[in-house]
Amino acid sequence: MIARGVPGNRTTLFLLQNTPVLLFIVLIVGFGMMSPRFLSLVNFVNIVVQAAHIGIIAIGMTFVLLVGGIDLSVGANMYVVAAVLGLFLQDLPLSVSFPLVIAIGVSFGWVNSWFITRLRVPAFIVTLSTLFVGRGLALYFSGNKMVGFSPSVLSLGRASYLGVPSAIWAFAIVFVVAWLTLSQTTFGRQVYAVGADPEASAKAGIDVRRILVAVYCIAGGCAAIGGLVSLSQVAVASSTFGFQKEFPVIAATVLGGTSLFGGRGGVLGTVFGAVLIQTVENGLVMTNADPYLYPLVISAIIFIAVLVDSSRSAILERLERRQIRVERG
Amino acid sequence: EGTKTVALLFDSLVSPFWVSGIEIMRQKAKAKGWTTLENISNFDDNKQFEQVKAMISRKVDGILIIQTDAKAVIPAIRAANEANIPMVHFNRPPAKSDAYSVAIQADNRKIMQDTVSFLVDEAKKQGGKYKAVILIGDLGDVNAIQRRDGFFDVVNKNKDIIDVVGRVATEWNADKAFAGLTNAIQANPDVNFLVTSSDFLHPQIEQVLKSADKWHKRGEPGHVLFGGFDGDEGAYARLQDGYLDACGVQNLFLEVDMAFGAFEDLWAGKKPDKLLLDPGFVITQASLADKREDMWGYTVWKKMQKAG
Amino acid sequence: MSTTTLPTERAAEPARRRPRIAERLLMSEYLVLALTVLYVLILWPIVPSIATRATMLDVLAAMMPLLVVAIGQTFVLIVAGIDLSAPSILATASVVGASMMTDDGGFALASGIPILAGIVAFVAVGLLIGLFNGLCTTRLGMPAFIVTLTTMMFFSGFALFYTAALTDDGSSFGDLPASFVAIGQGTVAGVPYSLGVAAVVMGVAHLVLSRTVFGRWLYAIGRNPRAAAISGVPVRRAVTWAFVISGLCAAIASVLYTGRLETGTPVLGQRILLDIVGSAVIGGVSLFGGTGKVTQTLYGVLFLSVVDKGLQLLGLDLASVFAIKGLVILLAAVLDALRRRLILRA
């Protein structure tokens, strides 16, 4: 019997608590050995830049999944935002047009929430429908043509401030705000409560409807910001802009440990999930792998990451379980 | 004999090539007094089959189809044969079968070979060694595969000066192209030879090359030898500005005329060949002025200039 | 519960009682079905061909494979899981199965029973991927969403890889034997075989879900897995079976699709994931588990298929198709929400 402290478990516990990070390191070392250039700082910057738009949208998705909802319309939302910006707001200065299109993204989310909270239509169906309607509207505006953007938007996509690319700034700001909101405000904690049990939340005096509305608006706003980051990179929005983006976004969120059933997870994990996927894609290009192998390798690595994470949680739960009796030595 | 109704079944409208294609078709059909019905299948073979059946039940006079898969379209052809409705494949021929239909296709492999040959000749002229990257399209798309093969046909013969360091699988997807090319250039900062399987990826290429400080005109130091394919308005503009060296152009006007001609032949009871090839052409900065009238991107570009 | 009274028959009652009928219709579980009929009636004047026998048979034949996959999905949804890998099972089964029977690959040509071997391959692919999904969720405690997401990515990639390795042009397997193709295309007395296959799958699934011990277990697991486990329900085994059934259904659907297209293609069904889950959910199956019937899935599939067919017949441009499809689904969902409220009030 081990006496007080249980020191043997300490290291195991530490290792277990940090397995995602360890896995990440293994991955980086692996790719690094195959392609030395992979390990450069510039390349890491690149990875984060490329992960930024998915990551930002996934942060918004995290809020929605935390309340046990889902938003399939984020990709359509991105496209609407891109089409409106490129077709109607070209001539406005960015300081006006960007807030305007983000507001459009938020209203898109608000429409979703209206159907979900007022008419009690399941989120899956509402956002599935608005996915179609949104894409249809945007296609109608653009007439199926590629939408181009003003040089100021594009140079923003290539710009750096204090040596950090604009996409990373956007990613970082969205992350910090979201993290503070979720962990340090009443609203954030209520999001978790609503996700765990909406009925109990109402009884506890939480304005459940307000939380739901806010969460979908946040997801809409994040989709718009993510859309802006993406379009400033890819420079045009073709008719497939944002098409099926909901899958990688939800994948990044769930990979980051957020439960689809609500109440569990957080944005730190989401950022990790988004960056992890991009790291693998980047590593594959860096090592000049056969394109046919990309999906195989990426899915295998995601699989291993989740496998490690779930077995770790099981072990952790066992180790951290409270004990009734204090064992005597 | 009344007005004709023709169905236009596209699998997607992802690139300006298809968008221009459908617009040219609408115009030319209108000019002939035909009605058009449109369906987009979003790369879903089965859905496209259903669309063919829907058009058959609407009793259209002809079906123009752009299928995703060459073999999966065969039952659709047979269904059209059975209903006695002429079927024309635009830009992608079906696999061999006993079913009868007419296909119009650009000679992708040949056009790509010519384009890349031009670039290789340029390279030889300039001297030195080259690190090349190719943006490949969707691995399930015949055209993408033919263009890739055309590229390697030429490059493999010139291994001494050209080393292919990156094959970016874009899946015809702009952000995959952006990320893939960024990474490829990251891995090989000295890339100086670039070919894309479609011109619609130019904006992403421009963004990436600008970030890497590689976007320079022909003749300027640091210029990347750059070849395109399709011949859209962006390609025209970049040729004119001097960034693009060569572009393999599909003659879209000719292809639409060929397709509609095939319908008329079929209605008249004639039986055209199963495959009609558009030879296409390579356009370079030198031949720009002569050949641009045949380049569909130029007309689009002109219209855009007019609109402001 | 079978589909005995069709709402169309009710609609034929005398006009003066219409308000009550409308209300009753709104409250019945056939609402989605009624909306399908309504949709057809609205489109009728614009495209008369929507109500022809040929079109109807077409819709029926075309929806059968989707119905079979969606039924499999229903099993997984009932236990509060989700199977995103169904499209990749369609694709992988399609190419592996086809490769048994054609010159590309041709693994089973020498066996003398290539078609049988091919079908066995289809089924085996479905069962194995389903089993893998099930074991990962139940034994390794991984979330179903992410397990099936990774199997979806993996096997979509694998199908492309497999095809590229075995065929000349790298795009698909053609030239399937005629007797195999007949499964997807053939008819007996004007009724497509695929209809028969789907009817059998549906009948068995309905029986299993509504009448057997196993079916009741699935619902119990979806409603409260802990209570179910404590009540002696073999939760892990049952959930694993749900995934295996989903895999099997996807494989059967793959046979139908492949036969229909005469082609084993690695992109088969790559875009129908939202249709699969969406049709079940529109029919009334909950994503949170514990509820859902095969008939609801049937109505959902029928609804989506008819909506699609109507839009195809209209031949509108892409923008309008998207917008109308979205609005129609939303309208159906809103009406369904109203229906639930009315029921609660009554």
Next chain:
Amino acid sequence: MNDTEAQPAFFAAEGLCKSFFGVQVLHDMTFSLHPGQVLGLVGENGSGKSTTMNIMGGVLPMDAGRMTLDGADYRPRGPRDAESRGIAFIHQELNLFRNLTVAENLFIAGFPKLARGLPFIDRAKVRVRTQELLSSVDLDVAPNTPVSRLSQGERQLVEIAKALGSNARIIIFDEPTTSLTTREIERLFDIIGRLRRQGIAIIYISHILGDVLRLCDDIVVLRDGHRVGRAPRAEMTVERMISLMVGRTIDQIYPPRDPPMSPGAPVLEVRGLSQRGIVKNIGFDLRAGEVLGLSGLMGAGRSELARILFGMDPHETGQVRVGSTAMTTLSPANCMAHGMAFLTEDRRAEGLMMEASIADNVALASLPQFGRTWMRLIDRTRLGDEVARVSASVQIKAPDLQRTLVKNLSGGNQQKAVIGKWLLHKPSVFILDEPTRGIDVGAKYEVYKIVNRLAAEGAGVLFISSEIEELTGMCDRILVMAHGEIRAEFARAAFDREAILRAAMWHGIKEVA
């Protein structure tokens, strides 16, 4: 009624009515409260106590009637509104978020902020306030412990702490002691005494009538949604309450029980069962026809022991024999196959499918017995008959077994549904963890009768309860657990409340040190 104190009533409810789905469950409910008063509310399960409080607490709207607070009309728009008006509500079904910490649960409706205008939570303040509140209910857990790690009893204390923290003028306790043991209950009564001295009015709902009588100034009795009596404590007795509640007199609380002729063969034998940190060296026999009590304080490990026996939790060493079989692997399915059944203490999370009908719930554990042919098609007529028979034998009150969802049943009827589920399985060893939690005297009596009947039919019953009276009333023998070990055993003849309590309070570590 003459209120004993001089202060005027500051809250009054008049003629409250409420129906669910066309069934009226509350008729003309009228009562009033004045500062410092403790009002008891008693009635059978489903008599409308929680419904009344839900209306008062803003959870449900009323159909008719009127409430006044400080003379003004009071019509809460929601729980939050009620709370802001000074009415705190401790719900019968615990209303905590398992994914949040204790501190977060206490402040979920509104955290103290770092500074005016800044949205951020003042974590330090939350911690200090939480510690204060927890120590006021004598709960010794860290403020950042996740609620999922607390036992039912601990959760109940958290709920109470939460109400204390809300600065309420009226606190509603809807069956607050269902998971508490003697020690915590005493503590709670102290707290309530203190609150009333501060002028806070209390509404106290409980099925433990003795407690109500001891604690409350006035007692209101409900029957089938009607108020059937109100009297000050002095005019009330337990017998009178019961007769008002059920409309007849019940002379016994525990049904008579013939002790088994001769102790039967052991149906459950446990030897040397240990799991580090949970239970240690547990050994006992349960005989056919015997009702064996298991007593202990909160956290003694009784539920844990039961969970291990039923194969829900792992164990490291020890042997378990069920009937004549030595169990090699313990799992619920395996245990059930050998005739074991287990009624868990958390009926909401582990016992019932809330969204399913009563019939579905009752059938759940016995489905394979009704499967025919290789497909195991369910014999629906036979199943329906059996379910109806069992439901009738436990007297579940519901309009329709097939249609009524369990979530719409009152707590007592829910409990009967779980018992019904296990009775249908015909257990020979039945472990009951707090089986009478939250159910009324009448229903308790029914449960006791069921237990007696089971024992008379030769089953062995392991009866876990925190009410020592209940154990002494029901059991043939009582084991007492403390700190994961069995500390004492009492035979029926030697039942002694004080001795049992003393054994339960044994503090393992001190004794060694």
